[in-house]
Amino acid sequence: MRTALFAAAILLVPALVRADDKDVIEYREHVMKELNEQSAALGQILSTVIPGDNTVAHLDALALAARAATKAFDAKVPGGEAKPEVWTNYADFMKRMNDFAAKTAKMADTAHKQGADAALNDVVDALSCKSCHDVYRAEKK
Amino acid sequence: MRTALFAAAILLVPALVRADDKDVIEYREHVMKELNEQSAALGQILSTVIPGDNTVAHLDALALAARAATKAFDAKVPGGEAKPEVWTNYADFMKRMNDFAAKTAKMADTAHKQGADAALNDVVDALSCKSCHDVYRAEKK
Numbered sequence: 001m002r003t004a005l006f007a008a009a010i011l012l013v014p015a016l017v018r019a020d021d022k023d024v025i026e027y028r029e030h031v032m033k034e035l036n037e038q039s040a041a042l043g044q045i046l047s048t049v050i051p052g053d054n055t056v057a058h059l060d061a062l063a064l065a066a067r068a069a070t071k072a073f074d075a076k077v078p079g080g081e082a083k084p085e086v087w088t089n090y091a092d093f094m095k096r097m098n099d100f101a102a103k104t105a106k107m108a109d110t111a112h113k114q115g116a117d118a119a120l121n122d123v124v125d126a127l128s129c130k131s132c133h134d135v136y137r138a139e140k141k
Numbered sequence: 142m143r144t145a146l147f148a149a150a151i152l153l154v155p156a157l158v159r160a161d162d163k164d165v166i167e168y169r170e171h172v173m174k175e176l177n178e179q180s181a182a183l184g185q186i187l188s189t190v191i192p193g194d195n196t197v198a199h200l201d202a203l204a205l206a207a208r209a210a211t212k213a214f215d216a217k218v219p220g221g222e223a224k225p226e227v228w229t230n231y232a233d234f235m236k237r238m239n240d241f242a243a244k245t246a247k248m249a250d251t252a253h254k255q256g257a258d259a260a261l262n263d264v265v266d267a268l269s270c271k272s273c274h275d276v277y278r279a280e281k282k
Contacts, residue, residue, distance in 0.1 A: 023190035030182040034175055034202070041171040041209075049164040054212055057205040061175065064202040068182075068195040 025080040028072035032081075034065040039127055046120065055116035056108075063101070063108040070097040083138050096132050166221040169213035173222075175206040180268055187261065196257035197249075204242070204249040211238040224279050237273050 042058050044050040073094070076087055086093050103126035111119035133139070183199050185191040214235070217228055227234050244267035252260035274280070 020190070023185060027182060027185050027191045030178045030185070034178040034182070037171045037175040037178065041168060041175070044164060044168050044171070049161070050168045054209040057209050061202045061205040061209075064198040064205075068198050068202075071195055 021077045021079065024072075024075045024077040028069070028082075029080055031065060031069045031072050035062065035069060035129075038062040038065060039129065042123065042127075046123065052116055055120070056111045059104070059108045059111045059116070059119055063104040066097075066101040066104040070094070070101045073097065081137050081140055083136050086136050089136075093132075093136055096128075096136075100126070100128065100132070162218045162220065165213075165216045165218040169210065169223075170221055172206060172210045172213050176203065176210060176270075179203040179206060180270065183264065183268075187264065193257055196261070197252045200245070200249045200252045200257070200260055204245040207238075207242040207245040211235070211242045214238065222278050222281055224277050227277050230277075234273075234277055237269075237277075241267070241269065241273070 038058055038061055041050075042055070042062065045052045045055055045058070073082075073086070076090070078084065078087055103122065107119045107122050107126050110122070179199055179202055182191075183196070183203065186193045186196055186199070214223075214227070217231070219225065219228055244263065248260045248263050248267050251263070
């Protein structure tokens with residue numbers, strides 16, 4: 001009986017690990033999509049097709065999402081749109097993510113202290129999404 | 142010549158208005174998608190499949206997005222997934238949006254003062270997405 005339970009437990013473990021991994025991937029995809037929507041909204045404001053009333057709120061939310069995104073890759077779970085290079089070049093990947101989080105945090109801080117326009121001077125440098133995605137993301141269409 | 146220019150200007154106006162409307166709809170869709178991703182991430186945390194390390198950041202970002210969403214409907218532009226009822230029952234719609242923004246702001250405040258767990262007691266009441274979507278949203282699949 002005990003042996004049967006032990007065997008059952010062994011069988012269950014990989015299933016549970018797979019479920020957790022799926023959740024981790026799903027979570028980081030939610031966070032990356034937040035970043036995408038925030039960046040798109042800011043892009044509309046920058047191109048002046050939308051008034052900038054909410055700019056500071058978007059910069060704050062972007063900084064929060066960037067920090068969450070960085071933490072979301074702490075659990076080193078391959079899969080989703082993350083290329084294998086994320087894990088083989090993990091130090092470089094995390095350096096880029098931490099730079100991104102630091103730069104978006106600085107923009108939010110500048111927005112509060114000097115206003116949205118001053119903060120947006122740094123937006124192109126801070127939102128280096130493409131250069132990182134080119135190396136580390138395999139987009140699923 | 143002046144008449145021709147005037148005629149051309151008249152012809153251009155509706156095209157420009159349509160372009161603006163499209164931008165307004167696109168912007169509020171970005172903001173509603175932010176809300177969706179934030180809610181989904183919080184849902185994963187609430188169901189304990191994801192650790193709660195980022196809970197306060199998600200609650201802050203949710204409150205910011207809720208405020209931006211409320212403002213995004215100030216420009217009364219029909220279209221997108223907004224049902225006609227948004228504009229015919231605008232006072233009720235905006236009351237619900239303002240309640241939503243106030244409740245998510247209160248959750249963020251509670252999270253900072255009393256911790257994430259205390260804030261999450263109010264999450265079901267604050268995130269009344271479905272009751273509002275049932276009345277005011279025509280989801281495009």
